[in-house]
Amino acid sequence: MIIKPRKFPIAIKKLKAIQGRLAQSHPKYEIISENIAKRVSGYKGEQSLDYHLSFLDEKTFHIIHDVRLFDGKHYFQIDTLILSRKFIYLVEVKNITGTLFFDNQFNQLIRTQNNTKEAFPDPLIQVERQCNQLNKWLKLHKFKNLQIKDFIVISSPRTILDTFPNNEKIHQKVIHSAKLPFKIKYFEESQEKNLLTENQLNKLSKLISEKHTPGNTDFLTFYNISGDELQKGVICSQCTKLPMDIIRGQWICNYCHFISKNAHLAAIEDYSLLISNDITNAQIRMFLKIPSIYMANKILTTLKVNFTGKNKGRVYHLDFDSRIQNY
Numbered sequence: 001m002i003i004k005p006r007k008f009p010i011a012i013k014k015l016k017a018i019q020g021r022l023a024q025s026h027p028k029y030e031i032i033s034e035n036i037a038k039r040v041s042g043y044k045g046e047q048s049l050d051y052h053l054s055f056l057d058e059k060t061f062h063i064i065h066d067v068r069l070f071d072g073k074h075y076f077q078i079d080t081l082i083l084s085r086k087f088i089y090l091v092e093v094k095n096i097t098g099t100l101f102f103d104n105q106f107n108q109l110i111r112t113q114n115n116t117k118e119a120f121p122d123p124l125i126q127v128e129r130q131c132n133q134l135n136k137w138l139k140l141h142k143f144k145n146l147q148i149k150d151f152i153v154i155s156s157p158r159t160i161l162d163t164f165p166n167n168e169k170i171h172q173k174v175i176h177s178a179k180l181p182f183k184i185k186y187f188e189e190s191q192e193k194n195l196l197t198e199n200q201l202n203k204l205s206k207l208i209s210e211k212h213t214p215g216n217t218d219f220l221t222f223y224n225i226s227g228d229e230l231q232k233g234v235i236c237s238q239c240t241k242l243p244m245d246i247i248r249g250q251w252i253c254n255y256c257h258f259i260s261k262n263a264h265l266a267a268i269e270d271y272s273l274l275i276s277n278d279i280t281n282a283q284i285r286m287f288l289k290i291p292s293i294y295m296a297n298k299i300l301t302t303l304k305v306n307f308t309g310k311n312k313g314r315v316y317h318l319d320f321d322s323r324i325q326n327y
Helices: 010-021 029-053 123-140 168-173 177-190 198-211 264-274 281-288 293-302
Strands: 002-004 062-070 075-083 088-094 099-103 108-113 116-121 148-154 160-163 174-176 245-247 250-252 306-308 315-317
Touching: 002 198, 010 029, 010 264, 029 062, 029 075, 029 088, 029 177, 062 123, 062 198, 075 123, 075 198, 088 123, 088 177, 116 123, 123 148, 123 168, 148 168, 148 177, 160 168, 160 174, 168 174, 174 177, 264 281, 281 293
Parallel strands: 002 062, 088 148, 099 160, 148 174
Antiparallel strands: 062 075, 075 088, 099 108, 108 116, 245 250, 306 315
């Protein structure tokens, strides 16, 4: 049973919004593009796991994707949690191609691809920290003596895994995604005793889902980019150029002549993602590059969002991912 489904990451949406509004000559453009590529690759790796998880019994297992919890001191994020009455399975997904050598002597992961070596942080340390934080969180919420089994899942079946011959920890914890259901089946069959009742399992799953706190990184601040550096206007969905002009209620691209009635919605979402969930008539005119107060008011009215204030002081409250909380 999927308790919390996987959603497209808000961080990728924000980064793409910045990328679309930066000039390609901007000094941060390539760095942001690389960040997007890494995050999209990671998300695709997580998605690829879903097929293998579909072989698990829906009545026995509760699946919670992309959960972020607070252990009383720090937030921690887990790609996928799988709960049963016997175990909690913590899954960290890595979408890394090439040959991976897990070096337990220096605690690093070395990737070799196209005769080039590249070092990555040791994922074993990452999942160990996650397990410690999850244990702390469970005790904080009166769930004690539960057993956590952690796995590092390599999503690409073409990735070659390697390590020192005596590194048994790697052999037990690092697996390809197709192996995960069989590993879980092995542990379930080897443990006769249930540690949770059905009611407790349901309660724990619900609690984790309710306590999940989405992150909300301010990438403009992170990359030291001011709002003035973002190009304003409505972006054409066909040729990605801006700004589009609005003529008789239709947005028209000056470059490819594409016509749209609702191209402004993506621009307003960009504003919500990058600037604020609150917007005034003056602010939407500036961001969409429209001259008319009446036209801006018509657009804001058709959004059918809540607002406060009157006349020039009216503020509209956008609801694009409005439930996301700050760090």
